[in-house]
Amino acid sequence: MDIKLKQQASAITDLTFDLLRCCEAKEKLFAKDHGLKVAEFRCLRIIEAGKTYSVQELATNMHLSPSRLTRIIDGLFAEKLVDRVQSIEDRRFAKISLTGKGQTLVGKLKEEYAELHGEMLKDISTDQRDKIYEGISLMGELVSDWLVKNS
Amino acid sequence: MDIKLKQQASAITDLTFDLLRCCEAKEKLFAKDHGLKVAEFRCLRIIEAGKTYSVQELATNMHLSPSRLTRIIDGLFAEKLVDRVQSIEDRRFAKISLTGKGQTLVGKLKEEYAELHGEMLKDISTDQRDKIYEGISLMGELVSDWLVKNS
DNA sequence: TCCTTTTCTTTGCCAAAGGCAAGAATATTG
DNA sequence: CAATATTCTTGCCTTTGGCAAAGAAAAGGA
Numbered sequence: 001m002d003i004k005l006k007q008q009a010s011a012i013t014d015l016t017f018d019l020l021r022c023c024e025a026k027e028k029l030f031a032k033d034h035g036l037k038v039a040e041f042r043c044l045r046i047i048e049a050g051k052t053y054s055v056q057e058l059a060t061n062m063h064l065s066p067s068r069l070t071r072i073i074d075g076l077f078a079e080k081l082v083d084r085v086q087s088i089e090d091r092r093f094a095k096i097s098l099t100g101k102g103q104t105l106v107g108k109l110k111e112e113y114a115e116l117h118g119e120m121l122k123d124i125s126t127d128q129r130d131k132i133y134e135g136i137s138l139m140g141e142l143v144s145d146w147l148v149k150n151s
Numbered sequence: 152m153d154i155k156l157k158q159q160a161s162a163i164t165d166l167t168f169d170l171l172r173c174c175e176a177k178e179k180l181f182a183k184d185h186g187l188k189v190a191e192f193r194c195l196r197i198i199e200a201g202k203t204y205s206v207q208e209l210a211t212n213m214h215l216s217p218s219r220l221t222r223i224i225d226g227l228f229a230e231k232l233v234d235r236v237q238s239i240e241d242r243r244f245a246k247i248s249l250t251g252k253g254q255t256l257v258g259k260l261k262e263e264y265a266e267l268h269g270e271m272l273k274d275i276s277t278d279q280r281d282k283i284y285e286g287i288s289l290m291g292e293l294v295s296d297w298l299v300k301n302s
Numbered sequence: 303t304c305c306t307t308t309t310c311t312t313t314g315c316c317a318a319a320g321g322c323a324a325g326a327a328t329a330t331t332g
Numbered sequence: 333c334a335a336t337a338t339t340c341t342t343g344c345c346t347t348t349g350g351c352a353a354a355g356a357a358a359a360g361g362a
Contacts, residue, residue: 008280009269015287016174016268017196022294023171025214029302039319045168055340063176068320070341092328092339117167118160120293128289129159135286136166138279142271143173151180190348206311219349221312243310243357 016139030113041109043072044081049103052095054087063147081105167290181264192260194223195232200254203246205238214298232256 031041046061047053059069073096076082081102087093098106121129182192197212198204210220224247227233232253238244249257272280 004277005269005273005280006265008277008284009272010265012272012280012284012287013265013268015284015291019167019287019291019294020171020174020178021193021214022291022298023167024175025298025302026294027171029298037318042172056338063172064319065321066340067322067342071320074341090329090339094340114157114161114164116297117164118156120297121160121163122156124289124293126155126159129156129163131282132286132290132293133159133163133166135283136163136170136290138275139283139287140166140170140173142275142283143170143177146267146271147173147176147180151176188347207309215348216350217311218313218351222349225312241310241358245311 012139026116030116034109034112037075039068039072040075043069043076044098044102044106044109045113047082047096047098047102047106049098049106052097054093055096058096076102163290177267181267185260185263188226190219190223191226194220194227195249195253195257195260196264198233198247198249198253198257200249200257203248205244206247209247227253 027041028038031038034041036044042062043058046058055066055069055073058073059066062069064072073082073084073094077084080099083095083097083099085095087095121132178192179189182189185192187195193213194209197209206217206220206224209224210217213220215223224233224235224245228235231250234246234248234250236246238246272283
């Protein structure tokens, strides 16, 4: 039993390791093709149109430090993709949101990034896609929970 | 049908995106805990004891440029974890391999990294672990194939 | 053989990514 | 009001990474 766990853990360790490298390469290519820095793409992708976010929210979400986020937002602000206003209720907070231009871009990015994945997934069966969904969903939760406990 | 693909692609896009962030954080933590730079950990992990590798092989494997690899190997060499000798058959090639110290370390790293994943996986069923394995395995191949075609 | 071309690695240089510690501004609490 | 805590930004540093040129070696002509 325990041996079974060990084998599975080892196999999954290797697979996630490889998947990670590939997905990083994929993100880098995609961002470059759209004239964005990888960090900018990653940040834009998690900002929903109409919502506002504090620096800390974004930092936590992206697993980065607040100071790093300040810099990323600086870049997006300079390109007029996001607005940054001081919160009125608590003026320590920044309220970051997408500009009109930002919303248009993010819409396009999401669309095209999903298309890219559609391209990858188009030649396998619906069932297999479900298996991918299920597997990655399970793994994502486990890793996320583990991070909460261990950092 | 096509709508189904679109939905699945979109869902999988989001999931892999989140998984990627979490796994990066996980790698960073693990490397730090073992006194290694992330790039060093990633490099060491793909070098098998007793085998030799060219710079290019490692670069391709890690999806990095040869020049970047030279630097990573410089670091590992300075710590006496890898050997770097000129190939005798073709003296343009470097032959990179683990030193004794490197083998010991890599053995420990692999063991402990698998243990870490074992810790994450221990509370779910064998079946669910198989689902994770299957899903990530499928996805890994798809992304890898896509990269070959698109870069 | 000698010259050109190709291949593999390294080096110099630069950009991007990211964190830490200190500071500024604002809230909160005693 | 004074002390403390929170939020963000800034300065400074490390790490990560690539490109282009240079070196060194092999392979191919003529």
